[in-house]
Amino acid sequence: MTPTLVTAEVDAALEALLPTGGRLAEAMRYAALAPGKRLRPFLTLETGQLLGFKARDVMRAACAVELIHAYSLVHDDLPCMDDDDLRRGRPTVHRQFDEATAVLTGDALQSLAFEVLADPLTHADGAVRADLTLCLARAAGAGGMASGQMLDLRGEGPIEAMQALKTGALIGAAVEVALIIGQVADRRREALMAYAADLGLLFQIADDILDAEGTTETLGKAAGKDSGAGKANLVTRQGVEAARRRGEDLVKSAKARLDLFGEAASSLQNAADFVLHRRS
Amino acid sequence: MTPTLVTAEVDAALEALLPTGGRLAEAMRYAALAPGKRLRPFLTLETGQLLGFKARDVMRAACAVELIHAYSLVHDDLPCMDDDDLRRGRPTVHRQFDEATAVLTGDALQSLAFEVLADPLTHADGAVRADLTLCLARAAGAGGMASGQMLDLRGEGPIEAMQALKTGALIGAAVEVALIIGQVADRRREALMAYAADLGLLFQIADDILDAEGTTETLGKAAGKDSGAGKANLVTRQGVEAARRRGEDLVKSAKARLDLFGEAASSLQNAADFVLHRRS
Numbered sequence: 001m002t003p004t005l006v007t008a009e010v011d012a013a014l015e016a017l018l019p020t021g022g023r024l025a026e027a028m029r030y031a032a033l034a035p036g037k038r039l040r041p042f043l044t045l046e047t048g049q050l051l052g053f054k055a056r057d058v059m060r061a062a063c064a065v066e067l068i069h070a071y072s073l074v075h076d077d078l079p080c081m082d083d084d085d086l087r088r089g090r091p092t093v094h095r096q097f098d099e100a101t102a103v104l105t106g107d108a109l110q111s112l113a114f115e116v117l118a119d120p121l122t123h124a125d126g127a128v129r130a131d132l133t134l135c136l137a138r139a140a141g142a143g144g145m146a147s148g149q150m151l152d153l154r155g156e157g158p159i160e161a162m163q164a165l166k167t168g169a170l171i172g173a174a175v176e177v178a179l180i181i182g183q184v185a186d187r188r189r190e191a192l193m194a195y196a197a198d199l200g201l202l203f204q205i206a207d208d209i210l211d212a213e214g215t216t217e218t219l220g221k222a223a224g225k226d227s228g229a230g231k232a233n234l235v236t237r238q239g240v241e242a243a244r245r246r247g248e249d250l251v252k253s254a255k256a257r258l259d260l261f262g263e264a265a266s267s268l269q270n271a272a273d274f275v276l277h278r279r280s
Numbered sequence: 281m282t283p284t285l286v287t288a289e290v291d292a293a294l295e296a297l298l299p300t301g302g303r304l305a306e307a308m309r310y311a312a313l314a315p316g317k318r319l320r321p322f323l324t325l326e327t328g329q330l331l332g333f334k335a336r337d338v339m340r341a342a343c344a345v346e347l348i349h350a351y352s353l354v355h356d357d358l359p360c361m362d363d364d365d366l367r368r369g370r371p372t373v374h375r376q377f378d379e380a381t382a383v384l385t386g387d388a389l390q391s392l393a394f395e396v397l398a399d400p401l402t403h404a405d406g407a408v409r410a411d412l413t414l415c416l417a418r419a420a421g422a423g424g425m426a427s428g429q430m431l432d433l434r435g436e437g438p439i440e441a442m443q444a445l446k447t448g449a450l451i452g453a454a455v456e457v458a459l460i461i462g463q464v465a466d467r468r469r470e471a472l473m474a475y476a477a478d479l480g481l482l483f484q485i486a487d488d489i490l491d492a493e494g495t496t497e498t499l500g501k502a503a504g505k506d507s508g509a510g511k512a513n514l515v516t517r518q519g520v521e522a523a524r525r526r527g528e529d530l531v532k533s534a535k536a537r538l539d540l541f542g543e544a545a546s547s548l549q550n551a552a553d554f555v556l557h558r559r560s
Binding site for chain 2: 075103129134141153
């Protein structure tokens with residue numbers, strides 16, 4: 001399974017889950033179907049495959065995680081937050097529509113994520129559906145992503161702790177939803193969650209390197225925002241080379257976490273390289 | 281059970297569910313624990329009692345509905361939405377904190393609602409927890425409240441259809457969560473859902489009358505906003521007297537829906553009078 005195939009499959013599934021008709025639905029589709037890497041659904045699908053599941057068994061959970069990610073991008077881009085005009089190479093939702101529509105779009109994407117998870121189509125066992133909801137709600141809320149964004153906006157707390165919340169919590173959830181569907185509670189769970197934690201840190205370091213080195217054209221969003229805003233991160237604090245070394249260490253660590261799976265985990269292991277060396 | 285008692289009980293339960301520590305938690309508490317009527321939790325608790333449940337059996341579901349309501353107020357008050365400075369007699373969240381904090385506070389309150397519902401403490405049966413999540417997510421999202429707010433902002437569509445989404449969906453969910461916990465699917469369900477639909481319409485008509493006749497002091501929020509903004513509603517279109525007559529008809533209808541329960545439903549029946557004649 002290559003990332004490109006995953007993206008097409010995920011987009012088709014997202015497309016079918018999103019509402020149609022009216023301005024709110026239009027903005028939700030604009031936000032959630034914008035070209036993107038679909039890293040989080042990729043992680044859910046690959047973890048599912050590693051545990052012996054077909055893509056269709058975990059696809060709705062993968063989409064729910066992506067819907068939460070899409071909502072967070074819409075709200076993070078708002079003028080009162082990071083004030084970005086460009087996202088994924090296109091105008092941000094509040095630029096393409098308006099601010100009120102962007103707030104409601106994020107809100108409705110979040111609701112939809114939980115609507116998708118709680119639906120009997122997601123899993124026959126209600127307890128599994130409730131566990132999926134609990135996992136994603138915790139990752140998204142005040143114990144996860146929302147807190148991370150708050151700390152980031154205010155420049156508060158240790159950077160890695162902030163990033164673990166802002167980015168790491170949802171990346172962890174992308175892996176965990178597949179573990180919940182598989183009802184896996186053995187050392188495979190520990191290994192995969194440790195992998196996800198490494199990947200979350202790696203993702204943020206790569207983002208910081210891209211922010212410093214990328215161009216607006218390659219990124220599809222404004223470059224140099226963190227250094228321009230005087231925001232502290234590993235790159236602005238220790239330089240690109242130190243960040244890249246830390247990144248390489250994390251790639252090694254992430255890959256080693258999955259050694260117990262043998263060859264079957266190569267796709268997830270390669271994803272670590274992809275995350276560090278991506279150009280956007 | 282008097283409304284005052286319900287409010288104290290609900291506030292104690294909300295207080296225990298809300299996070300502590302840090303600016304985001306502080307703003308979430310400020311928003312969700314602000315003095316309010318707690319009409320939606322009241323409806324959940326009273327419906328639960330009518331079905332033979334104790335308050336503690338439905339209290340977490342009642343709180344989840346109130347958390348969604350609290351999130352919607354925080355976002356509706358934002359400068360890009362209704363731009364309100366005052367809510368429940370106090371500065372709105374973006375006034376007391378700042379806009380970015382208000383966006384994240386609403387976001388995190390929504391996540392918390394689903395975290396509360398999906399937790400095993402809410403109900404022993406996972407399928408019930410998932411059904412509760414599905415019910416509330418549908419009421420909150422693009423098929424309910426968020427769409428209603430979108431239509432209201434843009435002055436689109438028939439007014440009663442907009443109001444049924446904006447206010448009615450969540451009032452319906454407040455009753456429905458108790459029906460889900462009770463796993464009631466007979467004519468009691470139909471009667472209670474019809475009552476909730478009447479009450480939702482009634483609530484909005486009363487709001488429109490208050491907006492036209494109340495003062496900022498009695499309301500705890502800006503008065504005359506709709507008429508000032510040239511917004512169409514039953515009052516601005518047909519006058520206060522016609523709205524009041526429609527309200528009295530709805531009170532009668534709402535009460536009659538519950539006749540099959542006899543005396544046991546008097547508290548819910550009285551709530552219809554309360555909703556029409558409230559002063560804030």
